[in-house]
Amino acid sequence: MKLIYFAWVRERVGKTEEEIDPPAEVATVGDLMTWLAGRGEEYAYAFENAKVIRAAIDRHHVRADAAIAGAAEIAFFPPMTGG
Amino acid sequence: MTTTIRLQREAFDVAAEVAALTRGRTDIGAVVTFTGICRADEDGAPIAALTLEHYPRMAEAEIARHIEEARARWPLLGMTVVHRYGRLVPGEPIVLVVTASSHRQAAFTAAEFLMDFLKTRAPFWKQVETFAGTSWVEAKAADDVAADRWSAPPRREVR
Numbered sequence: 001m002k003l004i005y006f007a008w009v010r011e012r013v014g015k016t017e018e019e020i021d022p023p024a025e026v027a028t029v030g031d032l033m034t035w036l037a038g039r040g041e042e043y044a045y046a047f048e049n050a051k052v053i054r055a056a057i058d059r060h061h062v063r064a065d066a067a068i069a070g071a072a073e074i075a076f077f078p079p080m081t082g083g
Numbered sequence: 084m085t086t087t088i089r090l091q092r093e094a095f096d097v098a099a100e101v102a103a104l105t106r107g108r109t110d111i112g113a114v115v116t117f118t119g120i121c122r123a124d125e126d127g128a129p130i131a132a133l134t135l136e137h138y139p140r141m142a143e144a145e146i147a148r149h150i151e152e153a154r155a156r157w158p159l160l161g162m163t164v165v166h167r168y169g170r171l172v173p174g175e176p177i178v179l180v181v182t183a184s185s186h187r188q189a190a191f192t193a194a195e196f197l198m199d200f201l202k203t204r205a206p207f208w209k210q211v212e213t214f215a216g217t218s219w220v221e222a223k224a225a226d227d228v229a230a231d232r233w234s235a236p237p238r239r240e241v242r
Contacts, residue, residue, distance in 0.1 A: 007136055007208035008219050059141035061204065075138060075206075079222030082135070082142075082166065082207025083119055083178050083198055 001068070003036075005046075006077035009053060012046035022068075029055045030064035032074065046076075054079060084154060085161040085183075088146045090137065092169040095179050104161045104183055111160050113187040115194040117180045123173035125220060131212045133220075135168040135177070138206035142166070149200045153182075156196070157189040164197060166207065196233055203230040 004017045026035045030050070037047035047053065055062050056075040068074060085104055089095075097116055105111050121133050146164050153159060161183035171177060180197045184190040201207075209220040 004138070006138055006206065007210070056138070056141055056206070059138075059144050061145075075141065077138070077206060078208060078219065080203060080206055081209045081220045081222055082137070082205045083202035083226075 001071050002073045004073060004075040006075065008078055009046050009076050012042060014042050027067060027069070028064065029057070029062055029066045029068060029074070032068055033064070033076070052079065053077070084159065085163075086147075086150050086154075087163040087165075088143055088150065089163075089165045090139065090142055091165065091167060094167070094176055095165045097176075097179060097181075100163050100165065100179060100181055104163050104181055108160070108183075110185060111183045112185045113190040114181060114183045115187070115190040117178075117194050117198055118176050119178040119198075121171045121173050121175050121177055125211045128213060130173065131214060132170050132172045133177070134170045134210045134212065134217075135166075136208045136210065137166075137168045141206050145205050146201070149197055149204065153193045153196055157184065157193045158186075159184050159189055159193055162193065162197070164201070166201065166205070168207070170212075199226070199230040199233060202226040 001020060002017060003020055005013050010016055022032060022035055026032050033047045033050040036043045053076055057066060057071045058073055097118055101114055101116060105114060123129060150162050159182060163181040165179040167177055180194050182190040182193040203226050211218050211220055
């Protein structure tokens with residue numbers, strides 16, 4: 001699946017997007033953030049306070065307990081500040 | 084029902100957007116416009132510019148979902164949302180919401196509804212540029228409170 005990052009999550013991870021293939025036990029968005037946080041210090045920094053990070057699956061807002069099975073594109077970003 | 088959603092770098096012309104929404108229509112009795120403008124300060128500190136980052140395809144989809152919800156809640160005849168991205172300096176317009184209906188109340192209410200959701204649900208992020216460097220604008224609790232008040236049952240009696 002494809003991951004996309006925005007704003008300070010993007011800056012901390014150090015990339016805009018990437019393809020990943022997480023292990024089967026990574027079932028939810030929350031699991032995915034925990035798994036990502038273990039991939040290196042830049043990810044640990046980006047996801048150190050996972051509670052504040054928002055996620056979208058295939059361009060729909062989801063919560064941390066959302067299942068990631070079947071997702072093509074998962075985005076992680078800070079709370080939005082548009083308008 | 085005429086709806087327009089546009090994300091763009093360039094500035095917009097409020098009068099032209101209103102004209103486009105109302106041209107040839109005699110059923111529209113009320114048009115409300117809201118324009119958000121880049122201020123020269125953020126949290127009391129002077130800023131040089133704002134840079135808006137967005138999630139392109141999701142921003143359009145999310146705005147469309149809220150336009151659809153507004154249409155289900157109020158008797159509207161047209162809605163336009165234009166949101167800019169990229170670097171903006173103080174004084175420049177950021178966002179435009181235009182709502183049209185036969186009577187004013189639905190247009191006023193729907194414009195406020197759309198703005199509250201653009202603030203909290205549309206995937207845009209503001210980065211502030213000051214003379215000392217850059218920082219990301221933090222989401223404001225007051226904006227969440229403003230958006231949450233719409234979770235009450237739809238007020239269908241509003242005209």
